[in-house]
Amino acid sequence: MLIRESINTAVDAIRSNALRSILTTLAIIIGTAAVITMVSMGSSAQKAIDDSITKLGARTIYVYPGWSRSGSSSDRKRTLDIKDADALEDDREIDWKIAPEIRGSRQVKLNNESVSLEIIGSTANFFDIRGYELDEGTLFSERQDLSRKRVVVLGSSVPKELKTSKKRLLNNEISIAGVSFEVIGFIKSQGSNGWRNPDEQIYTPLYTASDRIFGRDTINSINVDFSTDYRVEEVMIAIERVLRREHDIGPGEENNFRINDWSQAVDLRREATSIFFALIVGIAGISLLVGGIGVMNIMLVSVTERTREIGLRKALGATSKVILTQFMIEAITLCLIGGLIGVVLGTSLYFLIAFLQDWPIVFPFTAIIGSVFFSAIVGLFFGIWPARRAAKLDPAVALRYE
Amino acid sequence: MINVDNLKKTYYMGNQSLDALSGVTFEITKGEYVAIMGPSGSGKSTLMNIIGCLDSPTKGTYSLNNKEVSQMSDDELSKIRNTEIGFVFQNFSLLPRSSALENVMLPLQYAGISLSERKTIALDALEKVELLDRKDHKPSELSGGQQQRVAIARALVNNPSILFADEPTGNLDSQTGMKVLDIFKRLNENGQTIILITHENEVASAAKRIIHIKDGNISNDEIH
Numbered sequence: 001m002l003i004r005e006s007i008n009t010a011v012d013a014i015r016s017n018a019l020r021s022i023l024t025t026l027a028i029i030i031g032t033a034a035v036i037t038m039v040s041m042g043s044s045a046q047k048a049i050d051d052s053i054t055k056l057g058a059r060t061i062y063v064y065p066g067w068s069r070s071g072s073s074s075d076r077k078r079t080l081d082i083k084d085a086d087a088l089e090d091d092r093e094i095d096w097k098i099a100p101e102i103r104g105s106r107q108v109k110l111n112n113e114s115v116s117l118e119i120i121g122s123t124a125n126f127f128d129i130r131g132y133e134l135d136e137g138t139l140f141s142e143r144q145d146l147s148r149k150r151v152v153v154l155g156s157s158v159p160k161e162l163k164t165s166k167k168r169l170l171n172n173e174i175s176i177a178g179v180s181f182e183v184i185g186f187i188k189s190q191g192s193n194g195w196r197n198p199d200e201q202i203y204t205p206l207y208t209a210s211d212r213i214f215g216r217d218t219i220n221s222i223n224v225d226f227s228t229d230y231r232v233e234e235v236m237i238a239i240e241r242v243l244r245r246e247h248d249i250g251p252g253e254e255n256n257f258r259i260n261d262w263s264q265a266v267d268l269r270r271e272a273t274s275i276f277f278a279l280i281v282g283i284a285g286i287s288l289l290v291g292g293i294g295v296m297n298i299m300l301v302s303v304t305e306r307t308r309e310i311g312l313r314k315a316l317g318a319t320s321k322v323i324l325t326q327f328m329i330e331a332i333t334l335c336l337i338g339g340l341i342g343v344v345l346g347t348s349l350y351f352l353i354a355f356l357q358d359w360p361i362v363f364p365f366t367a368i369i370g371s372v373f374f375s376a377i378v379g380l381f382f383g384i385w386p387a388r389r390a391a392k393l394d395p396a397v398a399l400r401y402e
Numbered sequence: 403m404i405n406v407d408n409l410k411k412t413y414y415m416g417n418q419s420l421d422a423l424s425g426v427t428f429e430i431t432k433g434e435y436v437a438i439m440g441p442s443g444s445g446k447s448t449l450m451n452i453i454g455c456l457d458s459p460t461k462g463t464y465s466l467n468n469k470e471v472s473q474m475s476d477d478e479l480s481k482i483r484n485t486e487i488g489f490v491f492q493n494f495s496l497l498p499r500s501s502a503l504e505n506v507m508l509p510l511q512y513a514g515i516s517l518s519e520r521k522t523i524a525l526d527a528l529e530k531v532e533l534l535d536r537k538d539h540k541p542s543e544l545s546g547g548q549q550q551r552v553a554i555a556r557a558l559v560n561n562p563s564i565l566f567a568d569e570p571t572g573n574l575d576s577q578t579g580m581k582v583l584d585i586f587k588r589l590n591e592n593g594q595t596i597i598l599i600t601h602e603n604e605v606a607s608a609a610k611r612i613i614h615i616k617d618g619n620i621s622n623d624e625i626h
Contacts, residue, residue: 312495317484317512396456
């Protein structure tokens with residue numbers, strides 16, 4: 001009950017000095033808002049990654065080429081080619097799906113518009129593995145792949161890059177590195193995953209890309225998609241076995257290819273994110289510290305200003321503990337108000353950014369609870385001194401204070 | 403009821419010491435209406451602080467209702483102030499942001515009484531000073547006389563043994579001041595012990611007994 005009275009008194013006192021109170025808590029507002037926004041943005045990025053990993057209940061391992069030294073000369077050549085992908089495809093130990101990728105940037109032309117875009121050549125199951133869905137038209141088939149048809153499927157923002165519309169492009173020709181291709185479909189907008197933007201890429205059958213665009217049968221990577229029934233290590237070992245055999249690598253020799261579980265990249269990214277987080281939390285901590293000192297300062301002013309009031313309350317029977325509680329609660333309330341304003345600001349800012357950037361929204365519960373809790377702690381810590389000062393006032397002296 | 407024996411209060415400033423009270427002895431019994439009178443600097447405020455349990459004496463004993471007060475802890479003194487003593491101050495000392503009713507309820511809050519009960523008791527007290535219709539007014543919306551009556555209601559709300567009034571008419575015009583003194587008179591007739599601290603003869607003459615303080619000593623103790 002005493003707590004409730006104290007809260008009323010505190011809110012009253014804060015309201016009667018509204019502007020001063022808001023200015024005092026500004027640093028706390030900014031600190032809290034920064035934490036909420038940054039932590040939420042981090043969660044969004046994390047969710048985007050996790051989503052793309054768990055899509056279709058499957059996982060993907062990427063195989064990248066390494067470098068080989070042939071003989072005594074140190075000429076290097078790419079070590080992964082279409083045959084390697086075929087060998088993986090033919091190996092039936094694990095029920096996986098294989099999509100090799102051959103990649104590069106080329107000039108894409110439509111009428112007088114010309115832009116450089118990334119072209120990806122892959123097999124028909126590439127879209128399935130990546131979880132890209134068809135928006136309009138059709139995807140290319142295995143037959144179109146084998147017959148090296150000049151067809152392309154476009155990312156959703158390619159028409160805009162070429163300053164035209166999907167409607168006008170569908171079933172029409174565009175030119176890639178001087179060769180004309182028919183646009184047969186569009187995939188739905190995927191949003192950037194932070195490394196690449198699938199919406200700005202052009203997809204074409206593997207053999208078409210190999211023969212008609214890039215003129216090589218070395219490939220940039222192989223996507224190996226497998227169900228969650230298999231353990232990652234098990235699949236990696238199977239891939240290694242097949243490729244070592246294909247590449248004639250003897251026992252004791254090193255692999256001339258690299259196998260990446262994406263989770264490694266995710267881990268790396270997580271690590272980078274956590275460093276970033278630590279930085280933000282550090283800045284926020286300093287901001288809250290500054291805010292806390294501000295609150296302490298204003299509470300000291302308040303105690304001096306209200307010396308007579310404190311004297312009166314003591315004369316009427318308030319114990320030192322009651323006075324202490326009252327001023328502690330006032331400091332905590334002040335910080336909490338700052339924290340809550342910060343939460344509202346930070347959350348709004350995050351929603352706005354997530355909306356504009358088309359990120360998945362993760363409601364920042366933990367961050368909100370954490371920062372509200374933390375601002376209360378700041379109030380508690382920095383409120384102690386002023387509150388003790390108030391509690392220790394001699395009522396006879398305080399009553400006569402002018 | 404009040405037993406003061408050889409009460410001394412010494413203030414120290416650096417290595418100088420000043421005796422505000424140099425051995426005061428008197429007794430006040432229940433139902434008395436006493437004025438403590440003296441010019442400023444005479445020690446009457448110090449005396450009031452001590453018998454009002456706002457301050458402790460340097461030497462001597464003071465017992466209130468047969469309880470020795472001079473050796474009590476801060477918390478015990480708070481409790482005594484809350485339950486045994488009602489204060490009325492010269493400057494009214496109302497909380498500016500609280501209504502008349504809330505001001506009167508404040509001592510009851512510190513006594514740990516429930517909100518609904520507090521309201522009933524406080525409304526009762528406001529009725530006694532004829533301010534029930536002003537219960538929701540803030541002090542700034544009340545006249546000086548009305549503010550002092552709110553303060554009296556607040557002082558009485560805990561049924562104190564003693565009502566202390568420190569220059570209660572000091573900030574009021576003479577007519578309003580008389581009204582306040584009338585209230586005290588009525589209260590005393592109903593058995594309330596009242597101690598009035600003042601430097602004005604007129605005000606002091608409202609009391610039945612006047613204790614004159616001069617230079618930290620009782621110079622005269624008269625009953626009329």
